[in-house]
Amino acid sequence: MQKTFSVRTRSRCCLVDVTGEVRGAIDELGVTDGAVLVYVPHTTAAVTINESADPDVARDIEKTLGKLVPASGDYRHAEGNSDAHVKSTLVGCSEILLVRGGDLVLGTWQGVFFCEFDGPRTRRMIVGAL
Numbered sequence: 001m002q003k004t005f006s007v008r009t010r011s012r013c014c015l016v017d018v019t020g021e022v023r024g025a026i027d028e029l030g031v032t033d034g035a036v037l038v039y040v041p042h043t044t045a046a047v048t049i050n051e052s053a054d055p056d057v058a059r060d061i062e063k064t065l066g067k068l069v070p071a072s073g074d075y076r077h078a079e080g081n082s083d084a085h086v087k088s089t090l091v092g093c094s095e096i097l098l099v100r101g102g103d104l105v106l107g108t109w110q111g112v113f114f115c116e117f118d119g120p121r122t123r124r125m126i127v128g129a130l
Helices: 019-029 055-068 082-091
Strands: 001-009 014-017 034-039 045-051 094-101 110-116 124-130
Touching: 001 019, 014 019, 014 055, 019 034, 019 110, 045 055, 045 082, 045 094, 055 082, 082 110, 110 124
Parallel strands: none
Antiparallel strands: 001 124, 014 110, 034 094, 034 124, 045 110
């Protein structure tokens, strides 16, 4: 069983808090205890878990990834988005999340983030019951 939802991004590189959407998918799937896989089926996007209470954390992650993997460099990929592919590889395209009592098992400050590295676009995320 799986649920797909869309994420619309508004800039080339951004982290979008999708915790609410993932919770909604868990509810629709009827998962009460166990685990789900959150998956991003794109080669220039990713998913991560990090602090969602302070939006500066997401901005710091965006800026640091931009410094580590700059938009222009000695890349050979002709589309001009090689940095987005590298960032996606570094962050990863999936997360396994525990579910207890029908809700995500997250730390006090944690949230689930869709990571856009080649936007703006409308993307998909898939939540699958394990």
